[in-house]
Amino acid sequence: MSASENVAIPATIPQAVPARRGMPAWQVALVVLGGLVVAIAPAFVLESFPLFQLTMAVIMGLAVLGLNMVTGFNGQISLGHGAFFALGAYATAILMSHLDWSFWATLPFSAAVCGVVGYGIGFPALRLGGLYLALTTFSLAVAVPQILKHKSIEDWTGGVQGLFLVKPDAPAWMPGALTPDQWMYFVAVGVAGVCFLLCWNLIRGRIGRALMATRDHQTAAEAMGMDTATLKTRAFAVSAMVTGIAGSLSAVAVEFVAPDSFSLMVSITLFVGMVVGGVASILGSLFGGLFVLFVPNIAEAISKAAPGVIYGILLIAFLFILPDGFAGLLRRIAGRLRGRG
Amino acid sequence: MTLHRRALLSGSVAALALPNLAPAQEAPGVTANEIRIGSTNALSGPASSYSVISRCLSAMFKRVNDQGGIAGKQINFIVYDDNYAPPRTLEQTRRLVEQDKVAFLFNQLGTPTNSAIHRYVNQRKVPHLFLATGADKWAQPQEYPWTIGWQPSYRTEAQIYTKYIMEQRPQAKIGVIYQNDDFGKDYVNGVKDVLGARFDAVKLVSHEATDATIDSQIVTLQGSGVDALVCGIIPRFAAQAIRKVYDIGWKPMMFMTNVSVSGSIVMQPAGAEKGIGLITSDYRKDQSDPAWAEDPGMNEWRDFMRRYIPDGELGDNNYTYGYGAGSTMIQVLKQCGNNFSRENVMKQATSIAPLEIGTLLPGVKVSTSPTNYHPIRHMQLQKWDGKSWVRFGGVIEGANV
Numbered sequence: 001m002s003a004s005e006n007v008a009i010p011a012t013i014p015q016a017v018p019a020r021r022g023m024p025a026w027q028v029a030l031v032v033l034g035g036l037v038v039a040i041a042p043a044f045v046l047e048s049f050p051l052f053q054l055t056m057a058v059i060m061g062l063a064v065l066g067l068n069m070v071t072g073f074n075g076q077i078s079l080g081h082g083a084f085f086a087l088g089a090y091a092t093a094i095l096m097s098h099l100d101w102s103f104w105a106t107l108p109f110s111a112a113v114c115g116v117v118g119y120g121i122g123f124p125a126l127r128l129g130g131l132y133l134a135l136t137t138f139s140l141a142v143a144v145p146q147i148l149k150h151k152s153i154e155d156w157t158g159g160v161q162g163l164f165l166v167k168p169d170a171p172a173w174m175p176g177a178l179t180p181d182q183w184m185y186f187v188a189v190g191v192a193g194v195c196f197l198l199c200w201n202l203i204r205g206r207i208g209r210a211l212m213a214t215r216d217h218q219t220a221a222e223a224m225g226m227d228t229a230t231l232k233t234r235a236f237a238v239s240a241m242v243t244g245i246a247g248s249l250s251a252v253a254v255e256f257v258a259p260d261s262f263s264l265m266v267s268i269t270l271f272v273g274m275v276v277g278g279v280a281s282i283l284g285s286l287f288g289g290l291f292v293l294f295v296p297n298i299a300e301a302i303s304k305a306a307p308g309v310i311y312g313i314l315l316i317a318f319l320f321i322l323p324d325g326f327a328g329l330l331r332r333i334a335g336r337l338r339g340r341g
Numbered sequence: 342m343t344l345h346r347r348a349l350l351s352g353s354v355a356a357l358a359l360p361n362l363a364p365a366q367e368a369p370g371v372t373a374n375e376i377r378i379g380s381t382n383a384l385s386g387p388a389s390s391y392s393v394i395s396r397c398l399s400a401m402f403k404r405v406n407d408q409g410g411i412a413g414k415q416i417n418f419i420v421y422d423d424n425y426a427p428p429r430t431l432e433q434t435r436r437l438v439e440q441d442k443v444a445f446l447f448n449q450l451g452t453p454t455n456s457a458i459h460r461y462v463n464q465r466k467v468p469h470l471f472l473a474t475g476a477d478k479w480a481q482p483q484e485y486p487w488t489i490g491w492q493p494s495y496r497t498e499a500q501i502y503t504k505y506i507m508e509q510r511p512q513a514k515i516g517v518i519y520q521n522d523d524f525g526k527d528y529v530n531g532v533k534d535v536l537g538a539r540f541d542a543v544k545l546v547s548h549e550a551t552d553a554t555i556d557s558q559i560v561t562l563q564g565s566g567v568d569a570l571v572c573g574i575i576p577r578f579a580a581q582a583i584r585k586v587y588d589i590g591w592k593p594m595m596f597m598t599n600v601s602v603s604g605s606i607v608m609q610p611a612g613a614e615k616g617i618g619l620i621t622s623d624y625r626k627d628q629s630d631p632a633w634a635e636d637p638g639m640n641e642w643r644d645f646m647r648r649y650i651p652d653g654e655l656g657d658n659n660y661t662y663g664y665g666a667g668s669t670m671i672q673v674l675k676q677c678g679n680n681f682s683r684e685n686v687m688k689q690a691t692s693i694a695p696l697e698i699g700t701l702l703p704g705v706k707v708s709t710s711p712t713n714y715h716p717i718r719h720m721q722l723q724k725w726d727g728k729s730w731v732r733f734g735g736v737i738e739g740a741n742v
Contacts, residue, residue: 049439056432151521151549160453160522162427164460254428255460260453261427265386297436300384300422307422308385 039189048181052253053293055185059249061289062192064273065199065282066243071271072280073203074235075215076125080137082266083144084114084240086257088247090148093163093257094156103168103252107191110248111241118240122233141267148259162258165251188249195242200282202238211235212280243270276318278327287326291318368682370444374410376674376681377417378402379437381430382450382473384422391450393653394473395420397663398448400649401671411674414681419443425450427457434458438467445470445686448491448666452476452523455488463487468687470673471666471716475600477527480714482691489690489709491666493624493717495524495598497739499531499571501622501720502596504737506569507535510594516544516567518558518582520574528573528598534740548578559585569594576601580611587615597621608725617727622720622737624705625661627730638699661700668698669707669716704736715739 023031042054067081091110095101101109121140125133148157157163170183178186202208213221214228222228251257273292278284299310322329370377382395402416410416419441421433430449437443445468449455452474459478462469463485471491472479475498479490493501499517506513517532519525525547533540544565546558555578562570563586570593572582579601586595595618601607602621626633633639642664646653653660674681676689693716695706705719718739723730 047439049435052435053432056428146551149522149550162453162456250428254431254457256427256431256457258427258453258456260425261457263426265424265426296422304384304420304422 039193040186043178043182043185048179051181051185055181055188055253056250057290057293058185058188058192058286059246059253059289060269060273060292061277061286062188062195062249063243063246063270064277064288064292065196065285066239066241066246067270067274068277068280068282068285068288069199069203069242070235070239072274072278073208073215074211074232074239076232076236077130077134078137078239079134079267079271080121080140081239081243081270082262082264082268083137083140084118084243085247085250085266085270086144086148086262087117087240088114088244089251089257089262090157090163090247091244092248092251093165096165096252097158097163098156103187103248107245107248111245114244114247115237115241118244119233119237121240122236125236126229126232138264138267141264145259145262145264148262158258160259162256162261164256167252167255184253188253191245191249195245196282196286199238199242203282207231272315276315276322276325278325281325281327283330284325284327291326368444368680370442371414371681374414375417376411376414377419377441377443378670379434379441379443379446380418380420380448381423381433381437381454382420383425384420386424386426388425388451391473391659393657393659394448394450394663394666396650396653397660398667398670401645401664401667404645404649405671411671412677412679412681416674418447423450423454425454427453430454431457431461434461438462438465444468444681445683447471447670448473448663450474455479459485459488466683468683468690470686470690471669473662473666475527476523477530478523482712482714487687489714489716491669491707491716492662493720493739494715495527495573495600496531496534497715497718498599498622498720499528499573500535500739501531501722501737502571502620503532503535504740505620505722505734506594506596510569513569513594514542514544514565514567515569515571516546516562516565516593517571518546518548518555518562518574519572520578521547521549524575524600525573528571531739532571548574550575552578555581556585559591560589563589563591563593567593569596571596572601573598574601576603576606579607583607583611583616583619587612592618595619599623602725602730604729613725614727616725619725620722621725621730622722623730623732624701624717624720625658625665626700626702628655628658628661636699638697638701641699664700665698665707668700669693669696672696672707702732702736 042051046054063085067078070076071078088110091113092106095106095109096103124136128136149160167180167184168187169180170178210226210231213226214231218228269292273288276291277288295314296307296311299314300307302310380395382392383389384392399418399420402418405411406415419437421436423430423433434446437446446462447470450473455472455474466487469488471489474490475492475495477494477496479488506515515532517529519528529545532543536543544562544567546562548555548558559582572579574582579597597619599621608616626639628639642661646655646660672693673690677685691709691711693707693709695708697706702721705717707716709716719736721732721736722734723732
């Protein structure tokens with residue numbers, strides 16, 4: 001039980017929110033405009049391969065956000081979010097390749113499936129705290145690749161062969177001729193943007209405070225009249241839903257799903273992304289996504305013989321320099337600027 | 342507005358014309374003194390024991406470069422780690438094709454990993470040559486003309502066993518036990534290729550990779566009167582099958598996939614004496630076989646290992662594999678003359694006249710044609726004598742399908 005308390009990074013977020021509320025309207029507009037430019041510019045500046053990488057990083061960031069919702073904000077450690085990622089990817093892949101649905105139509109369906117399954121997983125999670133929950137979700141991640149290969153559902157999942165699907169084309173009404181890579185980037189950024197906004201909205205309000213209260217001291221939260229059981233199961237559902245949507249996006253971006261795509265490493269990678277980006281941070285999740293996608297490539301560029309060692313060293317270095325993740329760094333910089341102003 | 346549109350139009354015309362002008366002298370990935378070749382392998386992760394293949398290939402290209410390169414060009418062989426994860430393979434392959442602008446891809450490792458890029462490379466028309474996987478799906482010249490495998494496929498292997506059965510015991514009742522996935526089904530298809538209409542009489546029994554044992558399947562096969570058994574199963578089940586067949590006193594003519602014939606992993610756990618008479622096949626020379634101690638081909642390989650990979654483990658047969666695949670690639674590059682365009686590389690890769698390679702068994706030749714995407718179609722059978730595998734008979738060619 002104490003493990004869940006260790007995850008907590010309290011206090012800073014509630015402070016940041018009132019500060020931002022005090023920002024004048026023109027500053028808010030500037031920040032939004034700047035954000036839009038940063039989000040849109042890469043599609044026209046980058047070549048198709050770096051753009052594809054960036055698309056994957058945004059998708060991983062979204063998956064990390066899902067994990068952050070339940071582990072970071074609610075203190076329920078999950079080492080099995082790769083399973084929801086796989087579920088979302090397969091839901092989209094099956095609907096698109098067997099039933100010829102459009103990608104957009106599969107998105108709510110895959111979100112719903114993942115939400116329901118996540119809700120179901122949330123129930124045993126009520127009885128299993130901390131490390132035991134981590135192990136239970138871990139077993140889920142171990143089981144999923146094998147379940148996907150099972151004969152009884154092979155007609156749908158394609159077995160070990162996996163399924164092929166095609167990226168959505170840019171709709172005809174779009175101005176200019178967007179390449180499929182550019183359009184995929186906008187799709188990923190758009191969907192991820194909406195999810196980030198909704199999660200941010202959820203966290204900064206009453207429910208977010210209740211989630212964090214449950215994480216920080218469950219007994220106290222219950223004593224104050226919070227229904228912690230409902231909170232926890234629903235947090236799991238939302239979390240699975242967000243990660244599942246990321247899975248759907250990854251399926252169309254890669255245009256292929258196979259059981260080997262969703263090994264245990266996916267779950268671990270998401271966990272690494274969450275810790276590096278910043279536990280219990282919305283924006284930090286995005287940095288986590290960038291980290292897990294780009295740092296292995298950097299490690300490989302440094303040493304071909306032992307990329308794993310370099311990756312490990314970089315990871316330790318990051319944790320040492322940024323003990324509370326990228327988000328913590330941003331907060332410190334923001335705090336210093338504000339202090340000076 | 343008109344001016345704007347005109348500028349746009351002429352700009353796009355120029356952009357369209359550019360790639361058509363360029364390849365006359367310079368194909369993608371080829372400069373005056375360099376040819377860039379890309380590959381992916383599991384340099385880390387559970388499948389990383391295969392990474393020695395990339396090491397062997399890099400050393401072979403270094404030897405080519407030391408000897409002056411191909412048509413005066415040095416070979417720059419770029420290998421990226423994909424962790425054996427299909428999405429990573431796609432990412433790294435796109436990096437090779439779009440960022441590093443390699444001329445073509447060579448010997449990427451794995452069946453699921455290559456599946457993930459199968460369509461991408463064929464859409465982009467990038468040669469995807471001599472893959473390190475034994476699946477049969479890489480030989481589809483009609484649908485996927487830019488992809489070609491190298492080693493004999495599992496299907497070819499099963500064809501060879503079936504041909505041998507037909508020759509030795511034409512009236513045999515054939516049974517196949519296979520793992521219910523692509524790997525296992527390739528064996529069923531191979532038997533079918535040879536038997537044609539007579540395939541209906543074959544007893545097929547499958548099992549799941551997750552099953553605990555396959556004892557009941559073995560008993561079923563015995564009960565239905567099978568006297569020639571072909572096994573397309575992974576090592577764990579292979580050991581079980583050998584032991585069970587022996588224990589129930591059944592003596593069929595038994596063929597085991599060459600994936601599952603390792604002495605230490607399969608034969609010893611099964612009981613070395615229980616496997617006497619078991620038949621498998623190979624297309625490579627086994628470097629531990631004393632018959633090849635003074636073989637010129639193997640000496641060429643040993644000399645290469647001594648000079649370029651002095652710390653390499655000589656007992657690892659991934660090095661003889663890599664040497665064979667690398668020799669094939671170098672032959673294709675030599676055939677290209679001075680034209681390394683993707684079209685010509687693919688054309689040469691699919692028109693290899695029968696080629697002997699030092700690390701392959703005598704009689705096993707690499708050959709391809711625009712309709713034959715199975716570079717190696719010959720294998721030699723070998724029998725377990727209780728201690729080691731002993732080759733017998735001549736090389737057998739797979740069926741023409």
